[in-house]
Amino acid sequence: MTLTIRAYAPASIGNFAAGFDLMGAALAPLDGSLWGDVVSATKASTTTLLATGPYAHLMPPDPTQNLVLRTFALMKDALHAKGAACPEMAFSLEKNLPRSSGLGSSASSIVATLLACQMLLGEPFTRSELLQMAGRAESLVSGSAHLDNVAPSLHGGLLLLVPSEDGGSKPRALPWPSELVIAVVHPHCELSTEKARHVMPALLPMPEALAFAQNLAAFVHALHARDQELFVRCLRDVLAEPRRAGLVPGFRAAQKAALEAGALGCTLSGSGPSVFAVAEGTEHGEEVVAVIQAAFNAVGLASEARLCGVDPLGARVLA
Numbered sequence: 653m654t655l656t657i658r659a660y661a662p663a664s665i666g667n668f669a670a671g672f673d674l675m676g677a678a679l680a681p682l683d684g685s686l687w688g689d690v691v692s693a694t695k696a697s698t699t700t701l702l703a704t705g706p707y708a709h710l711m712p713p714d715p716t717q718n719l720v721l722r723t724f725a726l727m728k729d730a731l732h733a734k735g736a737a738c739p740e741m742a743f744s745l746e747k748n749l750p751r752s753s754g755l756g757s758s759a760s761s762i763v764a765t766l767l768a769c770q771m772l773l774g775e776p777f778t779r780s781e782l783l784q785m786a787g788r789a790e791s792l793v794s795g796s797a798h799l800d801n802v803a804p805s806l807h808g809g810l811l812l813l814v815p816s817e818d819g820g821s822k823p824r825a826l827p828w829p830s831e832l833v834i835a836v837v838h839p840h841c842e843l844s845t846e847k848a849r850h851v852m853p854a855l856l857p858m859p860e861a862l863a864f865a866q867n868l869a870a871f872v873h874a875l876h877a878r879d880q881e882l883f884v885r886c887l888r889d890v891l892a893e894p895r896r897a898g899l900v901p902g903f904r905a906a907q908k909a910a911l912e913a914g915a916l917g918c919t920l921s922g923s924g925p926s927v928f929a930v931a932e933g934t935e936h937g938e939e940v941v942a943v944i945q946a947a948f949n950a951v952g953l954a955s956e957a958r959l960c961g962v963d964p965l966g967a968r969v970l971a
Contacts, residue, residue, distance in 0.1 A: 654694055657772045661763035661967040662688040663749055664756035665834070666800040666922035668810065670871040672864070672891045674821075676756075676800035677810040677828070679836065680963035682934060687958060688805070689748055689757070690970065691720060691764035693772050696742035699724065705747040707757075719758055720745050723765040723789040727777075730785060736776060741769065752842035754926035759801035762789040767806075767967045780822065782806065794845040799823070801922065808966030812872060826875050832916070833937035834960045837906070837944045838926040839953040843899055848923030851895045864891045880916075887917030887930060900925040906947035913943045934959060 668675040681687050689705075701715040712718055720743050728738040743765070749757040766782050766789075777785070786802035803823040804811045811823040856864070871886035873879070897903050900920065910918035910929040914936060918929035927944060931937040941957040948955045 655772065656692055656694045657768045658690060658692045658970045659764045659768035659771070659967060660686055660688055660690045660970050661760040661767065661805045662686070662756075662808075662963045662965075664759060664801045664804045664922075665836075665928055666754075666756060666759075666798070667889065667892060667920075668800070669887050669889050669917060669919045670868045671800070671812065672889070673798045673800050674813045674868065675811065675826075676804040677834070678804040678808045678963035678966050679755075679834065679958075679960040680965075682833065682959045682961060687748070687960070689760040689764050690746040691761065691768045692744040692746075693765070693768035694742045695739045695772065697740060699740040699742070701743045701745060703745045703747055705745070707747040707750050708745070710751050711745075711747060718745070719761045719789065719793065720765045722792055723762045723785075724769060726785055726789055727766065727769050730781070731773075731776060734776065738773070741772075743768075750838065750842075752844045753838055754843065754920060754922035754924045755836070755838065756801035756805055756922065758793045758845075759786070759790060759805045762786050763802055763805040763967045767969065771969055779806070783823070784820070794849060796849070804963075804966065806967050808962075808964045810875075810962050826872060827878075828875070828962045829878070829880075830961070831933065833931045833934055834962070835910075835915070835929045835931050835937045835940045835944070835957065836921060836926060836960055837928075837941060837948070837955050837957045839900070839902065839948045839955040841901070841925050841953060843923060843925045845923045848892075848896055848899060851899070852892060853895075856891075860891070884916045887919075889919045892923070893919050896920060896924055900927075902948045902951035902953060903927065905950065906944045909943035909947045910940050913940050915940045918944075 787797035874882035
């Protein structure tokens with residue numbers, strides 16, 4: 653019997669307010685549904701890709717330009733570097749996340765592909781090697797190998813990227829208060845990560861660099877100390893949001909409405925255009941979602957929303 657591995661990787665929030673390129677969270681809808689891409693892989697005589705799902709029509713018409721096959725090519729190269737052969741694969745992508753959404757769409761496809769292949773090939777790579785491959789695949793889209801989406805999508809949780817022994821980065825789990833709800837709203841427009849990164853400066857003035865470091869360090873401390881007052885004060889993006897806010901129509905109005913409704917914080921999810929806010933409980937989360945969506949409606953943007961927690965599992969094989 654031919655073996656097929658079906659792997660799921662959750663949506664994610666990169667940057668997670670305080671941690672530009674250094675912190676991200678995997679998302680789990682509170683209704684128990686899965687929110688992320690699914691990739692199926694089967695050994696075959698020829699490598700092929702079939703895309704299905706609600707956002708399949710937005711995929712490149714040339715399958716070789718799809719991230720699934722581009723990620724597989726990176727894995728084949730890595731296997732060859734180990735002196736191992738790699739069979740051809742027949743892939744199926746269930747594209748459940750909109751592209752250029754700020755929800756880790758590319759990371760989800762990448763991680764699901766890597767996990768499906770990893771399990772089908774007998775786990776030839778360590779999790780650290782998979783993460784580094786995922787970062788290289790992510791750079792094919794955004795132009796840089798940032799890990800703040802691929803790391804939580806692979807490992808789960810709210811993760812901080814800390815220095816590794818080899819000079820790179822490795823993920824470390826942060827505690828997340830289980831009583832808090834993450835309200836995620838995706839307005840129906842696109843903002844590519846590459847475009848959003850172009851508005852970021854190559855160098856920062858010293859005062860701004862210090863403000864970013866202070867805010868991120870205090871945010872991490874607040875999580876460990878369960879200091880809600882400090883958590884609320886630091887649940888903000890002092891680095892990217894001021895430069896990217898103008899790229900998302902209605903964002904400032906949505907943010908203002910969320911904070912007036914009592915959200916503990918509200919900012920762009922990743923590079924946007926999606927927005928996330930942190931609320932105290934499901935009922936409060938629903939109120940926050942309503943005012944954010946109303947603000948987007950006011951500028952002519954329909955949107956969809958989900959109430960989420962932090963997914964502790966990350967990528968996994970589905971039965």
